[in-house]
Amino acid sequence: MTKPNLQPDLAVWRLDDARQTLALAARAGRLPCVIYWGPPLPQSDDLRALAHAQHLDVTGGMLDDTPDLSLCPEVSSGFPGQPGLRLRDAAGQPLRSRFAICDAAASATHITITANDPDLGLTYLAEVTLDPDTHVLRLQSTLTAERPVHVSWLAAPVLPASQYASEMIDFAGRWCGEFRPVTTPWSAGIRSRDNRTGRTGHEHFPGLIVPDTGTTNTAGAAAAFHYGWSGGHAMIAEELPDGRRQLQFGHATDTYPGPATLFQSAPLYAVRSDTGLNGCATAFQRHLRDRILATDPAQPRPVHYNCWEAVYFDHDLSTLTDIATRAHALGAERFVLDDGWFGLRDDDTTSLGDWAIDARKYPDGLTPLIAHVHSLGMNFGLWFEPEMINADSDLARAHPDWVLGPADQLRGRQQLVLNMALPQVRAYLFDRISAILGDNAIDYVKWDHNRVLPFPDATQTYGTYALLDALRAAHPTVELETCASGGGRIDFGILERTQRVWLSDSNDALERLRIQHDAALFLPASVTGSHVGPRHCHTSGRVLSMSLRAWVAAQRQMGFEMDPRELTEDEAATLLQVTTWWKANRHWRMQADILRLDSADPAILAEQQLARDGARFVVFAGHSATSDQIAPRPLRLTGLDPTARYRVTLVNRADLVGLSRGQTALKDGPLEASGQWLMQAGLLLPWSFPGTIWVLDGERL
Known part of the structure; x- marks a missing residue:
């Protein structure tokens, strides 16, 4: 210097x-x-x-x-x-x-x-x-x-x-x-x-x-x-x-x-x-x-399956192997076993802190399930919530002094917080988690955090960082996801130590459409987990089409979090089609820039994912509410070469409905136009119902 x-x-x-x-x-x-x-x-x-x-x-x-x-x-x-x-x-x-x-x-x-x-x-x-x-x-x-x-x-x-x-x-x-x-x-x-x-x-x-x-x-x-x-x-x-x-x-x-x-x-x-x-x-x-992220950009991001909204705490080996097989047939490449595999964990009142495999549910350990998942060619992931403890746990009974805050504090989700500033707490957690990871062929950890602290304390965060750093050093091939009841802990500090975020517990595709749109001001697609939820959304009560659920998940790092046994043949076919499209395009899309579009219609939430070399783009235009006007307003694109020509294709033409009766260019076939036209005149989308999404593929000619 x-x-x-x-x-x-x-x-x-x-x-x-x-x-x-x-x-x-x-x-x-x-x-x-x-x-x-x-x-x-x-x-x-x-x-x-x-x-x-x-x-x-x-x-x-x-x-x-x-x-x-x-x-x-x-x-x-x-x-x-x-x-x-x-x-x-x-x-x-x-x-x-x-x-x-x-x-x-x-x-x-x-x-x-x-x-x-x-x-x-x-x-x-x-x-x-x-x-x-x-x-x-x-x-x-x-x-x-x-x-x-x-x-x-x-x-x-x-x-x-x-x-x-x-x-x-x-x-x-x-x-x-x-x-x-x-x-x-x-x-x-x-x-x-x-x-x-x-x-x-x-x-x-x-x-x-x-x-x-x-x-x-x-x-x-x-x-x-x-x-x-x-x-x-x-x-x-x-x-x-x-x-x-x-x-x-x-x-x-x-x-x-x-x-x-x-x-x-x-x-x-x-x-x-x-x-x-x-x-x-x-x-x-x-x-x-x-x-910041410790990921290899050349390594494809896998399609993710999480079993939480399929089984909750009700773990059964035959059920889980059946679900894994079905998820794989739909295109999943990673299977994550969520909460309920440890201690005596039949609900959220017990066993946090007792990180030992539940012999009642898994008499032969996790090995049979992991072996089945790996035989399908999928990675295996496991849920932990290391910073938390239940009062009804062997750990709390043995070490009440390890709890952060007073004994009579308010619980959050039936749980208390471990004092991560204590070296002995971190050593205990490292030993237990490291043993699980070392004794089982685990590729991925979902690291959850389901309650706020009894009081803010920077040493709690420093302690968590130290534990994560130690585990990463001991198990460098295990990928980590940050989850805190969804998006409660997403920041560049935690992402120095993890590789994926669970953006929100909401699997309502309309809500996630908005959440993803605004999170893109800070987060790339490659880090942002987005899952296809159940037909009947557990957090909003809405029933949404598979097409909307699948395409909204396809905007980011795609995954499923529903019971695949509930799918109709048509829903399964649609999901497989979207997943196949996602896999065919992830090599460039996970490195693309997410550009939010200025929609003339407030009911349309739209983004354009533009390849780093500008040769490819995809537009997602979600119809999140009822428009004030009858016909769709034009949608201007951005970031294109004004003098270049582009071909734009409506990817999900099968989602056209009978009330869309006009002969628009995108419905008839690919549209070719200059970048200047696409950025100034814009695209006229087909008419659609609220609660739908259009997907357009673009390539520079």
Whole structure:
């Protein structure tokens, strides 16, 4: 790394790639501020002059100079907003840092700023890394102290928010209703989120999007942020009285262990785009898939079968082997045995923590079932919920001191939480799980987490990470899925240690259509599990067609989670047809970008999956509600070469209904048109009922 000249008056740094420039400036040795984050600046630009150009005027009602909105805004500077650090000494007295840069280093992709406060014995480290291929920034802060201190808040390096934005978008949700966008107008003051469930949470996904006014999925400027942490997190989006805006992300307040001498934020991932929300989404999708996940992109993602909604706790070897055989005939390549195989687990009131195979249900162990699954050519997976414990378990009776929180706490799904900060708890879980994996030919683990913590505690997350890391090192060929009652723990932190997410417990295809659409702002298809549920959906009560259920599952990493014995011949034929199509296209689709389309009809949720080389695409257009107008509105595509010609084919033409009586081009056969036509005039889809989906295959000629 090269060290810039740390002039006492002004020091500057920059990171550049083909999409952006990030420029920092530090005045008088203080912590640096972001003076620019936008489209690439010419190298000839004088950053010192630009830093001066960013200095605000001073008028009535203000201090005599403007306090820095730095990477860690400080109370001691007179900063009028929320500080980036709040801490106390061992006696509980507030400490107000006054950091000065003592070292800085920069390369083409990395900036490290070190600052200290010798009076308080504190050192602050900010690291900013730019990935020039995915265009994602990774920002992380570390605080060290000479003497133990209490830290209630440590933000990852703080970024300014665009003053050309009128709204921000973050995400709420619930069980079976994850990734719900919440749009909030910018105004004076704070939008604050402090997720205190102790896990990423259905309620508050740790993400934020700040689009400039007028930005859509396919056009305009936007910035997006994700805090890669699997415990509770906090977010601050604040507009200061002077009009500046700041964004802070960190662990949920007061969740660091203390007192201590070392504290670190999780990584904050940030990206900007001049091609709408899709520019941010595809950067996150690529970064997660290509940089964070421990998967081999050349290895095909298997079609997945999970037996939960077929048998629940009622395990019988002959039934399960029959189901596995039927699932394989429908195209499944992995069979996962869900909850109910261990202890005395006949319902959810007992046996969590007793990780031993139930000899009543499996007198010969899991070997006969595994052997049958492998004989069909399928992988075998097994469900665990290691962080939880039932009061009615041998483990709880032997070690009540291993339970996190008071004995009289409220239960969640009839269960308590193990204290993952305790080394002896992690050692016990490692030994039990490792023995199951070592003694059985298991290829896959579904790792569940079905209740929130009794209180938020960062050490719980650190302990879980340590256990996962140890198990991965001991069993490197076993793939892991993160599940937390569906999408309750999905973030880049847990995905450094797992390879697949169970996006939602909802197998209602209409609900999943929306959940998948919004989750695509952060998640690629290759990591996102989506299953064909039962005809009668267990979570919504709706009855939906097999065509809709199968094609919605085919949008992501496809799987089944129903009883195949319930299928009619027509349903089985449709499912096999869609699964066959999925397998024939997964080699390019699991590496494709998911581009959300701007539909002129709010009843249509549509996306375009575009191959990395642009030669192939597929469009999924789901009719999620009743349209206001009679005839379908045109649907514009995106990301195509305007001068190239494309052939577009309606894949599921068999789903046409008699009320669709017109002679549209897509019904008559393939449509050929220029990319410009497809992106400007758009496609006219056939008429369809609500609760249906059209699938269109495109290829560049």
